[in-house]
Amino acid sequence: MTKLLNVAGAISLLLGFIVSSNAVAVDEQPQSLSQLQSLGNNNQNISNSSLQQGTFNKTNRSGVLLPGEASAQELLPAAEEGLPPPFGANLFAGGYESERSDGLNDxxxxxxxxxxxxxxWGAVNQSEVLTVDNQSNLFITNVGPINVANVKASQLxxxxxxxxxxxxKSSVSIYVNLLTATPVSVYITGSVIxxxxxxxxxSDSVLYYLKRAGGIDSERGSYRSVKVLRNNEVIKEIDLYDFVLGGYLPRFNFKDGDVILVERQQATILVTGSVRNPFRFExxxxxxxxTDLIKIARPYAKVSHVGVVGDRADGPFSIYVPFAEFAQFQLKDGDRVFFNDDIRAQIFDIQVAGSYLGPSYFAVKKDTRLYDLLAHIEVDPNLADFQSVYIQRKSVAQKQKELIDQSLERLERSVFTAPASSDGEASIRLQEGQMILQFTERARKIVPLGKVVIAENGKIANVLLEQGDIVHIPAKSDLVQVGGEVMMPQALVYNENATVEDYIAWAGGYSERANYxxxxxxxxxxxxxxxxxxxxKPGDQILVLPKVDAKIMQNVKDITQIIYQIAVAANAIK
Structure with missing residues (x-):
């Protein structure tokens, strides 16, 4: 059992990672960066300004789906799994119905x-609180009745x-103030909760009363047709989209017995994709x-095509049209619309890092290769190790992450499916499995950087650039880094006569868990x-890998393979 606990300690030491990733690219005609400088600045594929917006060629795609072309139905998985909320449903998310107002607005x-x-006051001193009677009159002593029907509070x-x-007529000052408003009783019906x-x-708003009723039923109710009835006649029709989009909400005063009717939901369109408002629109x-849908869905500028799935008189249909053509497309109830940015960028953004002169970002055409870019990058040959150029690439990082995850999954399967011949062995398997789980859980947190090796022996591969590439030009160094399972990881001054063993000895020698x-x-x-x-060589890094006890741990081969993968991806193991 003591050995097993030591293995747990060894595994825990494998779990600190400084992440990057390596891949090797080859080319038929590699050459050095110094030779590329002679190409000059006549390459028209490069712009050394900061990030630039590329221009796209318009495509002329018809609404007919060609063989092998993705249909709009395939572009709408989210609509199948669950419908988004109706546009405007969040109007009733607050608790404003509990915040009473006195109703005494102007x-x-x-x-x-x-x-x-x-x-x-003045020639006459008189103060009294009066109630407006059923005939809308105020009766003031020594003055008589004053009719205030249809008078606003600001005019009273x-x-x-x-x-x-x-x-x-003179020598008397007057002040009149409305103290309280009479409560009214309003009926709310239709598609409300x-x-x-x-x-x-x-003076309460229609939103206040609707919130008191739980809000509009999002599956049945209309946000575009809310009516106020008085004596069985419609006195006001309200479209809540006007309020959500433009802030317009008609103000009027309710009377006792008024009815708020929320009509049934009208034709709806489901919108997903590259839009600012992915909702169900009514x-x-x-x-x-x-065009009507574009105004309220607000698609992003990058949208190039629109997919529509729906039903018509002759049956179900799907169509995929350019964005400009969609503006005049006839939409009907139940259609599902997907806004898609389906034109690949013609301009890539490439970053330069390390030891270089000039700008750090370049806008290049999509068919640009590394030589074309390097010809526009200035370096100081006394400071830059231009023969050790490498690229950091997202697609490589993703692939490296997949490979590590697959190895971890295989390791877990082999551990948890291994049979045990006795209770004692089963207990050991259990503890071993717990340690493996801790190892794999932390190992999955690796985020590779996607390092692509493109230079060797002073030669550089002329690879095709991809969007988001980072071209690294290392700085020259007089140091050698020593890390991993050594007593004192540190940087040491390069000595042309020293060997790997010498540098490890200068770093204190191997640790107890080192794999010699x-x-x-x-x-x-x-x-x-x-x-x-x-x-x-100057700038090299030495990593001493940890050792896994083969006598105690099962699946040593799998664990060792993962350690190697992580070491290559991380360039360091603590």
Missing amino acids: DYVVAPGDKVSVWL NQVVTERIKQVY RPGQYAGVA LDKDESIG EQIMVINPNGMVRLNATGAL
Whole structure:
């Protein structure tokens, strides 16, 4: 059992990674960077400005699907798994129905039952709180009734003051204030969550009452057709899209007994893809054209094509058209629309890193090769190790990540499917499996950088560049890095007469868990040599790999293979 715990400690030491990745590219006619400098600046594929926007050639694709061409149905997996919410559904996500207002805004219309305070001072001193009666009158002592029907709160002081001054023509100051608003009872019905009768004040918005009723039913209700009825007649029609898109919400005062009716959902279009608003949109009519949808879905500028799946009188259909052609396409209820950026970039963004002069970003055409780019990069030959150029590439990093993950999966399967012949062996298998799980869990967190080896012996491969490539030109160094399973990992000054064993001795020698037979030398260009012999070069890195106890651990071969993969991908093991 003691040995088993030591193995656990050994595995834990394998789990700290500085991540990058290597791949080797070859070319028929490699040449050095110094020779490329002679090509001058006459290459028209390169722009050494900061990132530039490429121009795309318009395609002329018809709506007919060609053999082997992806249909729009294949572009809409998300719509099959679950529908996105309706556009505007988040209107009712807040808790504003619990935040009561007094209803005394400037547009509030005075109604029977409202309380009004009236002050008179000067030649006459009089103060009283009055109630608007059923005939919409205020009865003021010594003045008489004042009709305030259809008078707004902002106009009440002026209307009452003018009437009082007909009695007290001078030497009397007047102030009138609306104190309280009379509650009203509004009925809410149609496609809402909780239809019924709700109390509020006349100036409350239709959104307040709808929220009190739980909001609009997203599966049945319409966000574009909300009606307010009074005495069985429609007095107001509200399109909530006007509020969501433009902030417009009609203001009016409810009266007791008004009805808010949410109509049934109208024609809907499901929108996914490269848009700012991926929702289910409701049309204000049974048929609409693509332009109407574009205004509210707001596709990104990079969109080039649109896929539409739906049903027509002659049966189901799917179509894939250029974006410009979609603008006049007739949409119908139930259509599913996918906005797609289906034109590959004609301009790539390439970054330069390391020891170089000039700009760090270049915009190149998609058919540009490395020689064309290197001819536009200036270097100081006294500082730059231009013969050790390498590329960091995303596609290589993804492939390296896949290979490591596959190795980890094989290791887990072999551990958990191994039979045990006794209870003691089963116990050991269990503890071993727990350690393997810890190892694989942390190993999966590796994020390779995708290093592509393109230089060897002063020759450079003329590889085709890809979007996002980073071209590294290492700086010259007088040091040799020593790491991994040594006592004191450190950087040492290069000595042309020293061997690998000398550098390891200067770093304190091997650690207890070092694998003396597995020593890696990594060159500045990313090339990896195992158990390398011969003289080292300035800038080299020495890695001493850890050892796995073959007597205790099953699957030693698989674990060792993963260690090698990680070492190559990381260039370091702590």
